[in-house]
Amino acid sequence: xxxxxxxxxxxxxxxxxxxxxxxxxxxxxxxxxxxxxxxxxxxxxxxxxxxxxxxxxxxxxxxxxxxxxxxxxxxxxxxxxx
Amino acid sequence: xxxxxxxxxxxxxxxxxxxxxxxxxxxxxxxxxxxxxxxxxxxxxxxxxxxxxxxxxxxxxxxxxxxxxxxxxxxxxxxxxxxxxxxxxxxxxxxxxxxxxxxxxxxxxxxxxxxxxxxxxxxxxxxxxxxxxxxxxxxxxxxxxxxxxxxxxxxxxxxxxxxxxxxxxxxxxxxxxxxxxxxxxxxxxxxxxxxxxxxxxxxxxxxxxxxxxxxxxxxxxxxxxxxxxxxxxxxxxxxxxxxxxxxxxxxxxxxxxxxxxxxxxxxxxxxxxxxxxxxxxxxxxxxxxxxxxxxxxxxxxxxxxxxxxxxxxxxxxxxxxxxxxxxxxxxxxxxxxxxxxxxxxxxxxxxxxxxxxxxxxxxxxxxxxxxxxxxxxxxxxxxxxxxxxxxxxxxxxxxxxxxxxxxxxxxxxxxxxxxxxxxxxxxxxxxxxxxxxxxxxxxxxxxxxxxxxxxxxxxxxxxxxxxxxxxxxxxxxxxxxxxxxxxxxxxxxxxxxxxxxxxxxxxxxxxxxxxxxx
Numbered sequence: 001x002x003x004x005x006x007x008x009x010x011x012x013x014x015x016x017x018x019x020x021x022x023x024x025x026x027x028x029x030x031x032x033x034x035x036x037x038x039x040x041x042x043x044x045x046x047x048x049x050x051x052x053x054x055x056x057x058x059x060x061x062x063x064x065x066x067x068x069x070x071x072x073x074x075x076x077x078x079x080x081x082x
Numbered sequence: 083x084x085x086x087x088x089x090x091x092x093x094x095x096x097x098x099x100x101x102x103x104x105x106x107x108x109x110x111x112x113x114x115x116x117x118x119x120x121x122x123x124x125x126x127x128x129x130x131x132x133x134x135x136x137x138x139x140x141x142x143x144x145x146x147x148x149x150x151x152x153x154x155x156x157x158x159x160x161x162x163x164x165x166x167x168x169x170x171x172x173x174x175x176x177x178x179x180x181x182x183x184x185x186x187x188x189x190x191x192x193x194x195x196x197x198x199x200x201x202x203x204x205x206x207x208x209x210x211x212x213x214x215x216x217x218x219x220x221x222x223x224x225x226x227x228x229x230x231x232x233x234x235x236x237x238x239x240x241x242x243x244x245x246x247x248x249x250x251x252x253x254x255x256x257x258x259x260x261x262x263x264x265x266x267x268x269x270x271x272x273x274x275x276x277x278x279x280x281x282x283x284x285x286x287x288x289x290x291x292x293x294x295x296x297x298x299x300x301x302x303x304x305x306x307x308x309x310x311x312x313x314x315x316x317x318x319x320x321x322x323x324x325x326x327x328x329x330x331x332x333x334x335x336x337x338x339x340x341x342x343x344x345x346x347x348x349x350x351x352x353x354x355x356x357x358x359x360x361x362x363x364x365x366x367x368x369x370x371x372x373x374x375x376x377x378x379x380x381x382x383x384x385x386x387x388x389x390x391x392x393x394x395x396x397x398x399x400x401x402x403x404x405x406x407x408x409x410x411x412x413x414x415x416x417x418x419x420x421x422x423x424x425x426x427x428x429x430x431x432x433x434x435x436x437x438x439x440x441x442x443x444x445x446x447x448x449x450x451x452x453x454x455x456x457x458x459x460x461x462x463x464x465x466x467x468x469x470x471x472x473x474x475x476x477x478x479x480x481x482x483x484x485x486x487x488x489x490x491x492x493x494x495x496x497x498x499x500x501x502x503x504x505x506x507x508x509x510x511x512x513x514x515x516x517x518x519x520x521x522x523x524x525x526x527x528x529x530x531x532x533x534x535x536x537x538x539x540x541x542x543x544x545x546x547x548x549x550x551x552x553x554x555x556x557x558x559x560x561x562x563x564x565x566x567x568x569x570x571x572x573x574x575x576x577x578x579x580x581x582x583x584x585x586x587x588x589x590x591x592x593x594x595x596x597x598x599x600x
Contacts, residue, residue: 007487007514009501011501012454012494013490014413014455014491016478017475017476017478018475018477018538019475036474037475041471042416042459044454
């Protein structure tokens with residue numbers, strides 16, 4: 001397990017944050033880590049689950065950073081699922 | 083003895099060109115210090131400045147300027163004028179001195195290089211005055227804040243900022259090293275004096291002097307006006323240099339130099355002047371928006387100059403530059419305010435209900451795009467949850483302009499097709515750029531830029547002590563979150579920026595809808 005930085009924000013935020021994630025983190029965990037720096041700071045919280053998008057595709061919630069092919073300084077977005 | 087009119091001796095005394103006999107052209111004007119771009123020596127000797135001045139005239143004029151502006155400084159400092167200034171305006175001044183004072187002094191290196199390695203004696207003559215100008219600007223903009231130290235201790239950042247790794251200082255150093263400290267004489271004339279000074283600072287200083295007078299800051303107005311008169315003269319080294327390049331079939335060289343430096347200048351200009359004009363200047367004293375200022379004074383004038391010289395507007399002018407003027411500085415302002423402990427001034431949020439109305443009027447759609455971020459922040463302030471208005475990580479920083487990557491803001495506001503940054507994997511390293519032109523500048527000359535590390539690179543490389551999972555105690559503005567980063571930036575607890583009005587803006591009432599009361 002390694003700690004890597006990704007460039008990330010929740011949809012609707014204004015800037016990309018440096019967010020450290022573990023390679024074994026699931027997308028559920030990644031979404032929370034991304035949200036920590038955006039939601040209720042510049043993005044209004046919503047009572048909906050968070051998804052994670054990478055290279056334009058939604059990544060399954062149980063996928064890990066490693067299995068999704070996310071490497072250091074990749075761009076990852078979290079978003080509120082409809 | 084009868085005295086000759088200046089016109090009868092001026093050309094003789096300044097045209098001290100000579101034909102080399104003991105050294106080669108390359109030895110006297112090495113390419114790294116003076117890239118002639120293949121134009122012949124004889125052609126360079128036709129260089130002719132549009133504004134003539136002799137050394138006695140120069141000394142006389144400068145002495146008069148100094149006597150006048152230092153007298154104002156002496157008088158104002160015996161008054162309560164500074165204390166009475168608006169907090170936002172004070173922030174603009176503190177930011178200005180830190181960002182500008184030492185770079186002006188360093189610009190003397192670029193001028194001195196042209197004074198030695200300019201390719202015509204007339205040019206070297208003008209650049210010598212430019213060297214003295216920039217030395218004066220460094221001195222005067224260090225001395226004035228020095229006299230304000232007892233009223234605002236952070237005025238010492240006028241001298242300190244450029245010697246630190248504060249993120250804005252890194253961005254400014256990168257820009258100015260590229261523009262003049264590490265540039266050859268010919269490129270400096272195009273990139274510093276034509277692009278940056280003629281294009282931006284000369285007009286910016288005119289605008290700032292008027293704004294300063296408007297808010298009652300007589301001292302700063304006098305200072306800026308005094309500097310501007312020098313800038314207006316030495317900035318004219320660019321035009322004759324451009325003409326010679328264009329007339330000798332090197333328009334493509336001039337075009338590329340301008341395209342490169344106009345974009346880099348725009349980024350820093352947006353950061354400094356955009357915030358000052360649209361957020362820090364008191365509402366009742368705003369004569370125009372930043373966008374209006376750009377349109378009226380910079381865009382039109384600069385385009386006219388391009389066309390007069392037979393050049394084209396930069397390739398990114400319509401699709402990217404014009405679009406960014408609608409959103410970029412709003413994003414930068416939000417970022418500077420949110421990461422306020424990392425700057426040496428107190429950012430003024432500038433989003434009271436009345437100010438939001440003004441922003442919406444000047445930038446239709448502002449409330450729907452940028453207002454929504456401030457809605458969340460306002461709620462947190464009103465709920466006494468200011469810990470949510472402070473950062474716990476770094477923003478991603480562009481590997482060219484070294485300013486945070488705000489592409490999501492441009493996308494959310496409808497001016498970009500994607501929130502994505504521009505990624506380049508080059509020789510085993512990943513570079514992130516905030517825009518296509520920033521990446522383009524890098525790719526024009528990777529060897530020049532590839533070794534530079536952004537603040538994020540330095541953090542990830544272990545140069546900065548991490549503080550990613552702090553035990554935040556919350557409530558007040560402290561530097562707990564990013565202690566290691568702030569230490570690296572030489573920003574102490576006492577210096578770290580705070581909201582300029584202690585959040586007064588968040589509690590102002592409004593009649594119209596816009597901020598949902600908590």
